[in-house]
Amino acid sequence: MLHLIVFVLALVSHVSAFDACPKCGGMEVPYPLSTRDDCGEPRYKTYCNNGVLEFLSAAGFYYQILSINPAEHRLIISPPFILENTCYSPDLPEGGLQLDENLPFNISTRNTVMLLNCSSSILSSPLNCSSNSLCRQFEAAEEGDGCQGTLCCHYLKDSAMTSHRIRVRVGGCTAYTSVVDMKPGESIDMWHYGVELQWVPPNSS
Structure with missing residues (x-):
């Protein structure tokens, strides 16, 4: 024995x-x-x-993993830095962040996404594109220097929207960033930039 x-x-x-x-x-x-x-x-x-x-990503773009929380099945990747003196994300040619829907990852609901340098067609969407949008704070900061004065919007990633994509394209919005677990009224110097992904554990029903 x-x-x-x-x-x-x-x-x-x-x-x-x-x-x-x-x-x-x-x-x-x-x-x-x-x-x-x-x-x-x-x-x-x-x-x-x-x-x-x-x-x-499904489109072949690499994103640095900033942190991993195995207990909660989450990881945070870095949103690509907006190209200097432009308002274009480096993954613009790939259409932004795209996850393979056949794999066990999706974009969590704790991401506040900001779309930048958008065309006026976005005004018909339900996103917050007002002068009070959080993206205005990002534009005014050093990180968004090349996006100042562009049309921008923000939204909280939720189940009503695709959980496998943050889309950018020429003729739409050409850049984006994301903040994880943003608290109401939180100042920009407290923002945690990243895109949080979550995974379904192996053998989960």
Whole structure:
């Protein structure tokens, strides 16, 4: 009986070690996220590129992973920096952030998304494009320097909108950013820029 217990404990230890991917730079890669074929789950693929952990969109654009909360099945990726002296997101040619709907990731409802340099057609949408829109604060800040004076809007990512895409395009809005878990009345210097993704755990019903 003792030998059986030792064998089972050794097996559990081996499985845990096999499932745990090594750190990428200084960042832990918790299960089920995977950076290579011999750890994690293949449907939860992330990429360790030169010591930087990254998430690959369905359109082939890499986004740096800023933080991971395995207990809540969430990770935060960096929105791409708006190109200097322009109001264009680097992933504009890919149509913005797109997630593969066949994979277990989606965009969480804790993101306040700001669309920038928009055409007037967006005024017919339900988004907040008023002079009080949060995007005006972003435009006025150094981060949005190239977007000052453009038409912009913001919205809270919710279940009524696609949870797999933040869209930008020429003729629509050409840039975006996002703030995670924004509190009412929170000043811009307290904003946490990022796009929070959540995943469905393996074998979840």
